[in-house]
Amino acid sequence: MEYIKERKMTTFVLSSLANFVVGLAFGLVVGIIATVVTRGAVASITMGVVPFALALLVAFTTHNIYRTYFYYQLSLDVNAVCKGDGQESESYLLSCVLNTLTGGLYGIYWIYKLAQRLRANAPRYGFKMMETGKDIAVMGTFSFGFISTYELIRNMNSIASVYNQGDASYDAPTL
Numbered sequence: 001m002e003y004i005k006e007r008k009m010t011t012f013v014l015s016s017l018a019n020f021v022v023g024l025a026f027g028l029v030v031g032i033i034a035t036v037v038t039r040g041a042v043a044s045i046t047m048g049v050v051p052f053a054l055a056l057l058v059a060f061t062t063h064n065i066y067r068t069y070f071y072y073q074l075s076l077d078v079n080a081v082c083k084g085d086g087q088e089s090e091s092y093l094l095s096c097v098l099n100t101l102t103g104g105l106y107g108i109y110w111i112y113k114l115a116q117r118l119r120a121n122a123p124r125y126g127f128k129m130m131e132t133g134k135d136i137a138v139m140g141t142f143s144f145g146f147i148s149t150y151e152l153i154r155n156m157n158s159i160a161s162v163y164n165q166g167d168a169s170y171d172a173p174t175l
Contacts, residue, residue: 004080075114089113098110108140111136116132
């Protein structure tokens, strides 16, 4: 039995903010260089638009790298705690490709399936997950994934604390 590490929402949120700040600083440096190179000809554009645009680009790229790693690890954890239920969460890396190809729709479906699987297996750890997969998927759609991620972390941590003690009360449910 492998140990399931507790996840923290603060790490998830702070990575988003830190990535934005790093991106903003990077954009500011590029804006200053562009202003110097153009001898101030496009200073309002390079100092106003470029830093913010690059901040968004860097934040989006680096946060998505962290998010991909986070969800990849979460899917491995879910597979560990739900082992024996006859299902297997597909790799989040495959999900990322399908998510890109479907314009984000597959990601919503993947979160839905993950949450449903956790909900179905929660009783074997003496835990009742109040939110359905549909609830969590809808929350994620309207919060850029932050609320759904919070709910998944909260529920996974509750299950993992019992799993790590080896106290599952009964076998996996038949689905």
